[in-house]
Amino acid sequence: MTFLAIENVGKRFGHTTALDGVSLGIERGSFVALLGPSGCGKSTLLRIIAGLETPTFGRITVDGEDITRLPPERRRLAMMFQSYALLPHMTALENVRFPLRMQGREGAAEQRRRAMETLALVGLDHLAERLPREMSGGQQQRVALARAIIAEPRVLLLDEPLSNLDARLREDMQIELQALHRRLGLTTLFVTHDQEEALSLADRVVLLNQGRIDRDATADALYDDPGTAFAADFLGAANLVPVTVEATEDGHTAILEDGQRLQLASAPGPGPRQLVLRQEDITLADPSEPGLEATIEARIFLGTRVRYLVRLGDLRLRVLAPRHLQYPPGTPVRLQIDPANCRWSREGP
Amino acid sequence: MVGRFPPSALVLGGLALALILVFMLLPLGVVVAASLTAGQFLTFPPQGLSFRWYGDVLASEAYLSSAWTSLKVATLVTIAATVIGTAAAIGLSRRRLPGRALLAGVFLSPLVLPSIIFGIGLLIVFSIWGNGPSLLALALGHTVLTMPYVVRTVAAVLADADPAIEEAARTMGAGPVDRLRFVVLPQAKGGILAGAFFAFNVSFDEAVIALFLRTPGVETLPMRIYGQLEFSPTPAVAAVSTLMILMTILVVVAIERSLGLRKVAT
Numbered sequence: 001m002t003f004l005a006i007e008n009v010g011k012r013f014g015h016t017t018a019l020d021g022v023s024l025g026i027e028r029g030s031f032v033a034l035l036g037p038s039g040c041g042k043s044t045l046l047r048i049i050a051g052l053e054t055p056t057f058g059r060i061t062v063d064g065e066d067i068t069r070l071p072p073e074r075r076r077l078a079m080m081f082q083s084y085a086l087l088p089h090m091t092a093l094e095n096v097r098f099p100l101r102m103q104g105r106e107g108a109a110e111q112r113r114r115a116m117e118t119l120a121l122v123g124l125d126h127l128a129e130r131l132p133r134e135m136s137g138g139q140q141q142r143v144a145l146a147r148a149i150i151a152e153p154r155v156l157l158l159d160e161p162l163s164n165l166d167a168r169l170r171e172d173m174q175i176e177l178q179a180l181h182r183r184l185g186l187t188t189l190f191v192t193h194d195q196e197e198a199l200s201l202a203d204r205v206v207l208l209n210q211g212r213i214d215r216d217a218t219a220d221a222l223y224d225d226p227g228t229a230f231a232a233d234f235l236g237a238a239n240l241v242p243v244t245v246e247a248t249e250d251g252h253t254a255i256l257e258d259g260q261r262l263q264l265a266s267a268p269g270p271g272p273r274q275l276v277l278r279q280e281d282i283t284l285a286d287p288s289e290p291g292l293e294a295t296i297e298a299r300i301f302l303g304t305r306v307r308y309l310v311r312l313g314d315l316r317l318r319v320l321a322p323r324h325l326q327y328p329p330g331t332p333v334r335l336q337i338d339p340a341n342c343r344w345s346r347e348g349p
Numbered sequence: 350m351v352g353r354f355p356p357s358a359l360v361l362g363g364l365a366l367a368l369i370l371v372f373m374l375l376p377l378g379v380v381v382a383a384s385l386t387a388g389q390f391l392t393f394p395p396q397g398l399s400f401r402w403y404g405d406v407l408a409s410e411a412y413l414s415s416a417w418t419s420l421k422v423a424t425l426v427t428i429a430a431t432v433i434g435t436a437a438a439i440g441l442s443r444r445r446l447p448g449r450a451l452l453a454g455v456f457l458s459p460l461v462l463p464s465i466i467f468g469i470g471l472l473i474v475f476s477i478w479g480n481g482p483s484l485l486a487l488a489l490g491h492t493v494l495t496m497p498y499v500v501r502t503v504a505a506v507l508a509d510a511d512p513a514i515e516e517a518a519r520t521m522g523a524g525p526v527d528r529l530r531f532v533v534l535p536q537a538k539g540g541i542l543a544g545a546f547f548a549f550n551v552s553f554d555e556a557v558i559a560l561f562l563r564t565p566g567v568e569t570l571p572m573r574i575y576g577q578l579e580f581s582p583t584p585a586v587a588a589v590s591t592l593m594i595l596m597t598i599l600v601v602v603a604i605e606r607s608l609g610l611r612k613v614a615t
Contacts, residue, residue, distance in 0.1 A: 052516050072519040085517035089535045098531070102522035147521070 003028035003187055004049070004155050009058030010211075011044050018044040020211035021058070026155075029185045031178075033202035035192055037234065041211040042191045046157050049189065050079045062154050073102075078153035082160040084144040086132040092119060092143045093128040099151035118150045119143070122176070138169045145177075149184060158190035162197050174201060195235050199223060207231055225276070227346045232276055239282070239317040240345065241275040254342075258313030260292050265339035274345035280320040281341035284308065284333050291334030296327045310335065377594060384587035391582045402588040412589055415573035419553055422484060422569060426491040426552040431545045433492070434499025438540070439533055441500070442507045443515070453500075460497045467493070468561035475562070482562035487569070490562060491552040498551065499544030506540030507533070546604060550597065 002025035011019040019041040026032055034042040047053040049060060051072030059068050067075050078099070086095050097115035100106060106114070119125045122142040132140050141164070148156055161177065162170045178201065181188055192198050198205045199219040207215040207222070207230070215222060215231045226232035229240050243254035245267045252267035254275060267273070285291055297316065298309040301323070308319045308327065312335065319335070327333060354362070379393050387397030406412050437456050441449060459467070467490065475486045515532045523531060534541075556571040563572050570589070577586050 050516075050520050052519070072516075073522045073524055075520070076522075077520065079517065079520045081513045081517055083511055083513050085511060085513040087514060087518075087531065087535070090531075098518070098523075099521040102518075102527060151521070 001027065003063055004189070005059075005061045006045070006049070007059040007061070009045065009048060009055045009060065011041070011048060011053060012056045017211050019048070019055070022208075022211070022213055024206060024213065024216070026187060026189065028187055031181050031188045031190075031201065031203045033190055033192055033198035033205045034208060035195060035198040035205050035234075036208035036214075038193055040208040042193075042208050043159065045208070046079070046159055046189065046191045049155070050077055050157055051075050076151075076153055077155045077157060078148040078151065079157040080141075080144050080148040080159065080161060082163065084132075084140045086140055086143055086147075088132055091129050091131055092124060092135065092139075095132070095143055096146045096150055098147060103151060115146075115150065118146045121149075121180070122146045137164055138173070141165065141173065142176075145180070149180065149186065153186065156186045156188045158188065160192055161190055163192070163194065170197075177201060199235075207234065209234075224278070225343050227276075229274060229345055232345070236318070237278060238343075239277045239279065239315075241277060241312075241315060241317075243273055243275050245270050245273050256292070256313060257315075260313070262292065262337060262342075263339055264342055266342075268344050276343040276345055277317070277337060278341065278343075279307070279318040281338065282310075282317065282319045283336040283338075284310075284319060284321050284325060284327060285336050287332045287334055289334045289336070291336040294333055294335050296329050296331045296333055298329055299327065380587050380590045381594070384584055384591045386584050386587075389583070391584050391587060395584075402584040403592075405583075405585045406588045406592065409585070412570070412573060412585070415568045415570045418484065418567060419570040422488050422491060423549050423552040425485075425488040426495055427545050427549040429488070429492040430495040430499050430548040430552075431541060434496040434544055434548075435503050435537060435541050437496070438500045438503035438507060439529075439537065442504050443512075443533065456500045457497045459494050460501075464494060464555075464557045465561075468558040471558065472561045482564050482567060484567045487559060487562045487567055488552075490558040491555055494555065494558065495548035495551045498547035499541070502544040502547065503537050503540035506537055506543075510536040542604065546600065549600070554593065 004026040006022060006024040006026075008021045008023050009019060010017070010021045022041070022045060034045060036042045044053060048055050051067070051070060055068065059066060061067065062075070062077070087098065090098070093112065093115050096118055097111045100111040100114060101108075116125055116128060119128055122145055124139060124142050124146065127135060127139060130139075132143070135143070141161075148158075158177075162173055165173055174197075177188075180186075190201070199222070202219060205215075205217060205219050205222050206213055209230045214228055215226070217227075222231065223235065223237055226235055226238050232238040232240050241254075241256065243256055243262070245264070246253050246255060247270050250263075252264040252270070254262045254264055254267070254273070256262065262275075283291075287293075292312060294310045294312040294317070296308055297311050300307040300309070302320075304323065306321050306323050306325060308321055310317045310319050310333065317335075382395050383391055383393050384395075384402055385398050385400070386392065386395030387399035387401065388395070434456075437452075440446060441453050441456070446452060471486065471490045472482065475482055479486060514536070515528055518528050518532045554571050555569075556575060559569045559572050560575075563569075568576075570593070574586055574589060577583070
């Protein structure tokens, strides 16, 4: 059942359209990523949900309650800011206590006890009396996280939760966020421009492009089948090849722009199409083997694997290959593609 | 960076700096030295060394009462200018007000308008609608004059503060009053104290508006010093000026101790 519903929400700043009628239903307890390049509208959407921006049109409901016109202080949602936004003159404990203090339901002693408990949950109870400036960035973020979850918000909003951390801390925080999510079951929505962050953290990834939802799928599904040209390109995982599909005696054939032909297992019907090829589904072979004629442009060492940039006619494709393959730039190669791995873009050519 | 300048530029720069310091400090030094004279006249170099003129000042009913007047006015002005200036600065920098730029201009205009015109205007206004000049009238005039300092210092501090903190407080359930108390006022604190310091100092030694609004009952210390210089310049004038310099230094030291000057200077 939909818990947080975003119904046709749009936002214009003067003549620019930041959000162009976005609709999204989020189930209770799910962990959803809003992914997209800067300027795609993802931060605006998060701020609209938090109440920090007013939508130009549309409606937002939480648990059936319309909150579109409710000021942020009465929405009972929590947001963790990219800059953490800790109160600089208050200790970690007082920062975490702050939401309880604003609610004013318990006495000060009980508020402090709960704040301490929540600090312990993020492993920072030993730093309770520190001021934000006396803590590292990672510690400050944990305080911000504790402060966001203490008042049992209906929805937890996270703005670029991992972007300010170095590689090792990112991994720690990632594990921590997932563990917290499992433990508390908070409905969580986070914004990121980093596709790896989105795919690794979220159950569901909503890809935004120019103020619209481009794709909305599980991380697995999105990676396996980007579905749109934008998704394929933004996720960097797949190649898009414009082709013309022709029906032949033994099924279908795709004709590339440079005239090369590729046998297909199935096709959406004859006509111009966009073929989606994942970078690990293309096999490189020597020119003596069968396959599409192509030339190596560059070889990028990635550790366990190697990424090749390959010139195919006017196109440049990305290919992930095992590291033992050694094709220097300029080498002619053949590209072998299993017809079973061919996918199609949902859009037109 | 300094290492990149040629030696000639460094020498010239050093010379310029020395000249600036001389012109800033020499007049003060002359006043302090003159106050220590044992003679009858305001001269430099002093003749002999004595604290007799300090005794003279501290025993003088006229000096003490005008100092008390100045202190009362400056205290009233500091409170009023700080409250109004802080409110204006917060409104201008944190709220989306219509005509923001115009309002900012209005609040800062006393910094650039000639205070002599303002002084004449105040005199006329109070003569027509009030009972003529009074201590309250002078305090009002000084409040207008000093409020821009508070607006400037508070707005400068708020411009540097992270606006996300107030937004975060909102998402945590803080209404306008709580946000003012827990977020904005703590963020503005350095600017408020700096502005209050300026307001007090400017009011304490302001002489133009005080000249127009002076009455036999309301004579501030600068007016007293000015009158004394005009009619019978004794070294007591230098002594009282030195005391004013000392008081300023004390305030600066107190602020440095409690806050750190760097916060206030920005």
